[in-house]
Amino acid sequence: MPARLGRYAVRRRIGSGGFATVWLAYDEQLDSPVAIKVLAENWTEDSHVRQRFLEEGRFLRKVESPHVVTVYDAGSLEDDRPYLVMSYADQGTLADRLEDEGLTVPQACEVVRQIGAGLHALHQRGVLHRDIKPANVLFRTVDPEHEGTVVRAMVGDLGLGKALDVSSRLTMIAGTPSFVAPEQAQGEHLDARADQFSLAALTFLMLSGRPPYSHSSLSAAAAPPPPPPLSTTERPFPQAVDDVVRRGLAADRNDRYPDMPAYVAALAEALGESGMGSLPARWLPVDPELTQPGNKPSLVPSHDDLPAPVPPKRRPWWPAAVLALVLMVAGGLGGYAAWQHAHETRTFTDEDRTLRVTVPSSWARDVSLANWMPPAAPFSQSALSVGNKADWRASGEGVFVGLMPEKKLPTSLPQHPACSKPGKTERGTTGDPSVSATSTGCPGGGIIIEKAEQVSPTKLLWIQVRSDDEKTAEQVLDTVRTLGSLG
Template sequence: MPMPARLGRYAVRRRIGSGGFATVWLAYDEQLDSPVAIKVLAENWTEDSHVRQRFLEEGRFLRKVESPHVVTVYDAGSLDDDRPYLVMSYADQGTLADRLEGEGLTVPQACEVIRQIGEGLHALHQRGVLHRDVKPANVLFRTVDPEHDGTMVRAMVGDLGLGKALDVSSRLTMIAGTPSYVAPEQAQGEHLDARADQFSLAALAFLLLSGRPAYAHGTLSAAADPPPPPPLSTDDRRFSARVDTVVRRGLAADREQRYPDVQAFVAALVAALGDDGMGTLPARWLPIDPELTQPGNRPSLVPTPDELPVAGPPRSRRRRWPAAVLALVLLAAGGAAGFVGWRHAHQSETFTDADGVLKVTVPQSWAHSVSENGWVPPGSSFNQSGLSVGDAADWRDSPGGQGVFVGLMAEDTLPKTMPQHPSCTERGRPEDTTTHGDPTRTVVSTGCPGVIVEHVVQVSADTLLWVQVRAHDRSTAASVLLSVHTRGVG
């Protein structure tokens, strides 16, 4: 969907994110003089009455929830093609996933975020709504001006996807959830209650307090029968046995052993942390990050397409490729030595797709054939975000061709089989691992001539990121793979 000048009465500024079910735009409410986020149902679901109904029901549920720690829905409407949209509060301070890519959180800050997200989940549960996908990417931050202590950053429960709102019996999902945060009963497809969200919040608490995840499940089947979590304490942070006991109870595989509700878990954790978790206001609030996307100046006139900002979307959230994949690409066949000096020996160019969702950096010699307007995945008739850069128009079919393809596709599981490359003399075995809890599958083939890397990441419950790199040597392939960025996905 190209960037519209307006959505209803709202002046559109730029795209925030895009997934399999919706696109989210940053816009400005000129009547109320305030930035907003507008989620629009994706074109490929326009004719599906079930998806449309659940999209609107999500807005109605959120509209009924009175909590500063749940994303607020202010308004709803329809485009000229009858696609619905929801107007929501704008998270100008990004997500918890953004924060964790930097220095992380102090213990008082972690305690405050857990407390606020607990309040948001409790408000949802009071309305009979389960979140079912509590994870860093779905914890949003926005600035507010309290009556005292200056400006603060507030945490909110949010979600840019639609998959979690669908019934398990729906043809659109199997068992929803992110493996490293999902409760065992959810991974098993059982009937759920509020204690499933409590498990996810406890997993989030383990991550924020210790600086490492409690689990690194690659699949939902692994999450269905988790082992006991490791000790909460690390060399850098020591916690009392009481704190460890509280978090472990929240992570109990048997939900009957958990706390009766989210409020009880949060209260027990705050009490166990004591002075370590309190801090003083505003010390336990997160600091404002000036580099995160801001709404910009208030538009004084109705903008035309030529007058709309040309700046890119929010700062990218770079996905760190797992060590197992890097070992395959960088270390095999002496690739590591070549990689060290790769960027010093090659001029490079960076390309972004038309949606502003995908970005990749390639050798300048590859930039002869560029396609930025997306792609239509196999078995689908709808366009998705995609980017292709190669040294020739036929780089994917020509022996010795070099290039990269990066694309999104609406799928809820990793592919069972990966593309075959008959021209390669040696095809590696599929390597399954995780990236920040997201399942990944990678195959490295050699003697093609050169190397071909197929890399797939389950970036959300209903979206895959697919990367294919063809290069003459492993070090070049590794550098290109490491440069891939996604914005607003997952």
């Protein structure tokens, strides 16, 4: 644990992800706890990721809303890694609340109202969030003048946020499959109604205790079926409420509400008195076990200053039992943790918007979406490459997808003699114009799949997948898609 980050005294680590680590620190000048988000070391040299990290701070600074996380400061460490100093969400995330206690209907309605207000503030400043999900809804305590201490909901983590005027030029498709709008999963031009879809999916989860979808990939989210009924035996709702949420989840964005305030107002009207309650009852209760910023440091914190570990809370019986049951019935994923784990993927589209593939997030360390020059080809062709390290083709995990100007399938594919069991070229089944070869026992362990597919009279699609296990390799191979006309 670093003693300081810039001028801020570090208290403890709040959490970490693939791109950044968040620390709880203390602003000695302003006498206040803050959260500091630091870019992960392994992404320091990646200009694209670095730009996205800095853009998050710029987007958040554009908005002055009590329901959007505030950025107070920014800077760089000695190793040139950037960091953002933000408001500290001392009451955790919506994911924490759903797992531990769940929400009452008035509380869920109030969270929708506040998050809707935060998203609308972003939209008014020309910013699209693109990744609304339980982990990105944060809570903090505030002290209004007349209501006493209450918990406020905020939109956080704009790591995928984009200015609305450039969203049509994105080359990377991203988002959480069970909450992402179909047009976003398809890589289309986006507007504020994409965030409305995500908020409607969040509404469904908060009200019913289960997500409307359990997509395992963004390709599945690109063409979702109609959502299941909102009501359950444990939580029945009027048809009007189901109609509002279902409209927010419409696959065609033109069928959704025109903007965020319209959706929030329609939901409140449909819920009526069941969604209102007195104002204090609509707020979430303060959890004293979460509000632990630590002792105010005098100079540099010592390990003795850190708060003692908090023992796990005894969870009420119904949220865990009901949530596990409905997830097994609705999604077949065996529980909330498995449902979350199924979303750890990323989808990439090449610069020409011709090829697409979905890979495990851990692979997305060495990414190239630029064209390549096939052997003996007069012109460059569409291609993309994603791997877990720069030399993944020798001993790592990754996938290459590229077009080749060729009118017929090759008679043989690379055999990879360094593998203990080199693959033999096999033709596809009847009606499948492809050849493939699977090699196992390869250097570094794992499997290599080579595949060539005739995707047009004059074009071959060449794919190589290298993985530590066959199931992952097959799953990645199944996500490869060609988009549009290939000539």
